[in-house]
Amino acid sequence: MTQDTHLTIAALHARVEAIFRRAGLNERQAGALSRVIVAGERDACKSHGIYRIEGALRTVKAGKVKPDAVPVLDANEGSAIVKVNADGGFANTAFELGLPVLAERTRALGIAALVINDCTHFSALWPEVEAVTKAGLAALVMCPSYATVAPTGGTRPLLGTNPFAFGWPRKNAPPYVFDFATSVAARGEIELHRRAGKKLPEGWAIDADGNPTTDPEAALAGAMLPFGGHKGSAIGTMIELLGAIMIGDLTSPEVLDYLGTTTLAPFHGELIIAMSPEAFAKGRPGDPFARAEQLFEAIVGGGARLPSQRRFAARKVSETDGIKLTAAEIEQLDRLLDKGLDAVA
Amino acid sequence: MTQDTHLTIAALHARVEAIFRRAGLNERQAGALSRVIVAGERDACKSHGIYRIEGALRTVKAGKVKPDAVPVLDANEGSAIVKVNADGGFANTAFELGLPVLAERTRALGIAALVINDCTHFSALWPEVEAVTKAGLAALVMCPSYATVAPTGGTRPLLGTNPFAFGWPRKNAPPYVFDFATSVAARGEIELHRRAGKKLPEGWAIDADGNPTTDPEAALAGAMLPFGGHKGSAIGTMIELLGAIMIGDLTSPEVLDYLGTTTLAPFHGELIIAMSPEAFAKGRPGDPFARAEQLFEAIVGGGARLPSQRRFAARKVSETDGIKLTAAEIEQLDRLLDKGLDAVA
The missing domain is CATH 3.30.60.50 (Hypothetical oxidoreductase yiak; domain 3)
Incomplete structure (x- = not known):
């Protein structure tokens, strides 16, 4: 039998979460990881879906991420910098803890930053960017990676693939979101x-x-x-400076030294900058959200695409029809649930 | 006689400032413009030097910039957003007014933004980035331009050349600075x-x-x-959203509509985000400035160059030997001083 199975988003979440719980992750770590993995599958972004479960389990087994980590919030009252120490767990759990405080601080001050330290970065940045836009805020997110990219003109890998992501909230449509490697x-x-x-x-x-x-x-x-020659190289370097050095966390060469491999999820920090369009535009003519829609209409009307549209289209299908998994994928989920950490090398 | 002349930085400044005063600019407008023009010549960045004086004068003559503008600061106490309304004058004057408040706010809150509205943008962003780094802060600066760039996949010009600039302060060297068009x-x-x-x-x-x-x-x-295909296109779009729409100022298509030409200096706004590495790194291991130096050493040691080094080398020469101008350039300065706005079409 090689029939496909359709699972609801909630049903896939339950299965993935059970796998992580079986592997020893506490409820918060398992919950946050499952949410981003299911978001990947839901959006037909297979490279960030259930395929990633094994990598997470391998990182747990190698002792490079703490499965029972409990992130700690430093609300840092009176500052525009909110901090969460991930306690050596996954960044996603730390992000969930910090987001409400970041949103509140950004609404109060107009611009604020969330710093995540001592985390294992997992999967893409777009789930985090989207979560910030859901609060009606614009977001700029970056983090380093493993040193595998040479700056333009250089001969040695010193930068990571350093993802750079941005989101802008839209009222009657999924947000404007991009998330790309700077390689x-x-x-x-x-x-x-x-x-x-x-x-x-x-x-x-x-x-x-x-x-x-x-x-x-x-x-x-x-x-x-790097992408785009010296310009992309400069942006990759900026990400080492802001998303690693400034926040007091590992740079891409340090990540590679620490892990000794690029096959485990990387350990470093993450920088999220949030901005309130309402606060910035206050007292100025025009509604920023309505004006942004005019720009998007002009872009689409001129024949270009907005980023992430393929993901959003797949999401719509998943929300009504469920998420389609092959028989092999279902078997794989069953095997991971059955064997736990023994399922990975 | 076609001999070159060497002028000190101060002497060139005095000449340029006199031209702008003669053309009707008030002291603050003339002073700020002269500082950025002389900085361009000093750094052998001829495309942003005295060559630009005529463009500024043409924009004055066309009535598209207010020569006697007096920028107004809205310190916006209790917020992380500092605003300066340029009063229809040059952005540079508004920036000079806002910088001390931006620096103070950033030191207090960790991250803050300076918004300049209703300004005529003039010259490059690197003078502003460098000024922020002199206060010991990192800076991210962006603004739109005229709509001359099509988003990737599109057929119509909707984006500007939208410059994106970044700076990181260094203690015993000129700052790490990049400033490039996203086209x-x-x-x-x-x-x-x-x-x-x-x-x-x-x-x-x-x-x-x-x-x-x-x-x-x-x-x-x-x-x-755009540079770098869809990635550069996405960054250019982000700059329209943050550096125009979010701050309640003109987008690149609106700038072109307003001016009807790309030969005058563009009228729009500007967004400067400043961050305090000390505030971000507080409580974390390692000094961010020392760690950044290790990264720069590794980049240079691996055969790559840091951006802006040619400018900094030229600056060193200018600071000791003065700025070399050709006889034709000196004549041109004399003519502009003599004729004022009558010197331009």
Whole structure:
């Protein structure tokens, strides 16, 4: 039998959460992780869906993330910086704890930041960006990664794929959201080319001597390149400065030193900047939300797409029809639930 | 006689300021404009130096900037947003008024924003970024421009060249600073190709039908493209949202409608976000400034360059040897001083 199964969002959540609970995660860690994994599947973003469960379990098994971590909020009254120490657990749990205080502080001050420290970063930044926009706020989110990207002109990997994400709230539509790596390609894409025996496109990578290469093996031994040449390289460097050094957490080279591999979820910090369009626009002509809709209409009317639309379309389908999983995927979920940490190397 | 002249920074400032005073700018407008123009010449950044004086004068003559504007500060006590209304004058004057309050607010709250409204934007963003770093703070600065750039996949110019700038303070070196257009190329570069009868590199522009073109004429009638494909396009869109719509000021299409040309300095707003590395890093291991130096050393040690180094090297020369101007440039300054607004069309 190889029939597909349709699970409701709630049913998939229950299954994923049970796997994490079985593997020893406490309720808060398991709940937050399950929410982002189910959000990935719901949005047909398979690379951030149930496929990621094993990586999370491997990181637990390797002792590089604390399954029973209890994040601690430092509301830091009187400041525009709210801090959450993740206690060595997953960033997602810490984010859930900090978000209401960040939203309240941003509404009061106009702009505020949430710093997450000592966390294992897991999955994409868009679930967090979207959560901030749900509070009616704009969000700018960034964090480092493992050092696998060479700054433009350099020969050594010093930057991570350092994701940069942004969101703007919309009243009658899913938010304007982008979330991308500041490298040309993801490391996984290079690995896929290697397995398929295919050459890389030009401009993706350099070899260990710093020369351009289209050979995936040489690229994996060398470094990936930033998107957009020196401009993307500068943004990647900015993310090391703001999303690692400024917040007193590990840089991409330090993350790689600490883990010794890129196969486990990375341990570092995260910076979320939230802004209240209402506070910024106060006293000025025009409603910022209505004006943004005019911009979006013009972009779509001119033939371009808004980012994340494929995810939002898939979400709509999942919300009515449920999430489709293959028989192999269901079996995999059953196996992970059955074996717990023994299911992973 | 075609001998070069060396002027001290102060002497060049006095000459430029006299030109602006003669053209009817009040002391504050003339002073702030002269400081950024002289900074451009000092850093051998000729495209932002005395070459720009005529554009400023043309904008005054066209009635699109108020020469006797007096910016008004709204310190907005209790908020993390400091506002300056430029009163229809140049952004630089408004920035000078707002900076001390922004710095104080950022030190108190950890993160704060300076919004400049109703200003004519002039020259580059790096003078402002550098001024924030001098206060020991990190800065993120952005503003729209004229609509000359099509979002990726689109056929119509809807975005500006929307500059994005960042600075990080360094204790014993000039700051880490980048400041770039989010288009692949500047509009001036396309114009230079047109005059030289040269084809454009691929990927710079599309024609009026949205097709890729290497013909400068077709590009000027069509649109420029964002840097880095859909990622740069997303950042350019973010700048319209944050640096125009959120702050209640004109977007790039609105700027072009208002001016009817790209030859005058653009009228819009500007967003400056400042962060205190000391406040963010408080209670965490490691000094953020020392850790940043390790990152910069690794970048340079790996063969890459830090941005803005050419400017800083030129600055050092100018500070000791003065600023070298050609006889034609000196004549031009004399002519502008002599004729005032009659010197420009």
